[in-house]
Amino acid sequence: MRESLLIHVGESPNQPINWLVYNAAEDEIIGSGQIKDAEHLNELSEKAQSRECTLVLPSAQVQLHTVTLPTKWNRKLAQALPFMIEEQVAVDIDSLFIAHGDAFSEEDKHFMNIALVDKQWLQAWLDVCDQVDIMPTQVHVDALLLPEPQTQSASAIALSDDSFLVRYGNWRAAQLEPNWAGQFLHAANIGALDLYSPLPVDLEDVELRSHEDKFELPLAMFAKAASALNLRQGPFVYKKKSSGWIKIWRPAITAAVITLVFMFSVKGAQWYYYTQQAQSLQTQVVSTYERAFPGTKVRPHLLRSQINKALGDTGQSDSVNFLGMLQDFSDIVQQSEEFVTQTLRFDQRRNELRVGARAKDFQSFAQVKSRLEQRGFEVEQGSLNNDGESVVGELRIKGAQ
Missing domain, CATH: 3.30.420.380 (Nucleotidyltransferase; domain 5)
Incomplete structure (x- = not known):
């Protein structure tokens, strides 16, 4: 305590x-x-x-x-x-x-x-x-x-040489002075005082019970x-006072919290958008695989292995792995929040995947191109056009040789 x-x-x-x-x-x-x-x-x-x-x-x-x-x-x-x-x-x-x-x-x-x-x-x-x-x-x-007294008695303790306190009942109390204390005690029908200190007055007609062990x-x-x-x-x-530094910094703290909430809301919306885009691309890859290999059960998390095995079984292991290419492309686009796919075309004659996209800036195209090349693809970047708010362009992707 x-x-x-x-x-x-x-x-x-x-x-x-x-x-x-x-x-x-x-x-x-x-x-x-x-x-x-x-x-x-x-x-x-x-x-x-x-x-x-x-x-x-x-x-x-x-x-x-x-x-x-x-x-x-x-x-x-x-x-x-x-x-x-x-x-x-x-x-x-x-x-x-x-x-x-x-x-x-x-x-x-x-x-x-x-x-x-x-x-x-x-x-x-x-x-x-x-x-x-x-x-x-x-x-x-x-x-x-003061301690609660018994009936017709009062608890008393001196405050100074010219006053003392009495409590005469659960909800009765007074501060008395020596020159009129006797008259008050008589009028209040108090016949005994339990003393918790010596009193600054001599009282007549009142029983004084001194509790010296409790003085x-x-x-x-x-x-x-x-x-x-x-x-x-x-x-x-x-009412508890708030700390002074809280009053000083409250406006700044409030503004910071509002900013953080806004940022998290924007990031959450972006995350949802790009997750939906990635899922859409994955759905396209699965759909293309099912059309190419009818009757096959697709497991998305094992899709790359399934594609390699299917192509090997059909004698096309040396062909461009366009389905695997789509899978890789889907993974990379999911990592790039500023890159949005608009069109997908596969040129079977040239074994080439052509991607039309819109991005925030030229650097976003360069990042996607670099990541594809790191996975062993040959990537050619077509012309890029800045329409004021974003950059529109094309990537041509060929499988690893």
């Missing part, structure tokens, strides 16, 4: 910011500390690289509510939720972001846990992080990361906790 960076911010950008780097696999704190305020957040940029970042918000800025629903939670209720809670908040509902927690049912009643936070305030913190290249994948509420830094406890609420949802959902 990767190391994680937790950043605990205050209500105001001017307040100190606490941070901690934690290795979950080793259950080890790599480092922790405090920076002066939001203007110094860039001091954590290097620590954020290659680590999963979590932004922890103060519960004083987040309102937790459990809403009674008319039916089980569904998408339509999500659209109606702002109207259902509008009378329960003292500010314009449109200024608040509604984060969805767990939906649950008890007997025949249905409920949804929600958290309300000021949109501009939350966006401001995310913008500050973004400006210094810190990208939190999760945003949690600090008090909800640790608040952020260390937060790092190990699992929260049912991640505020990175809806309009604040985390």
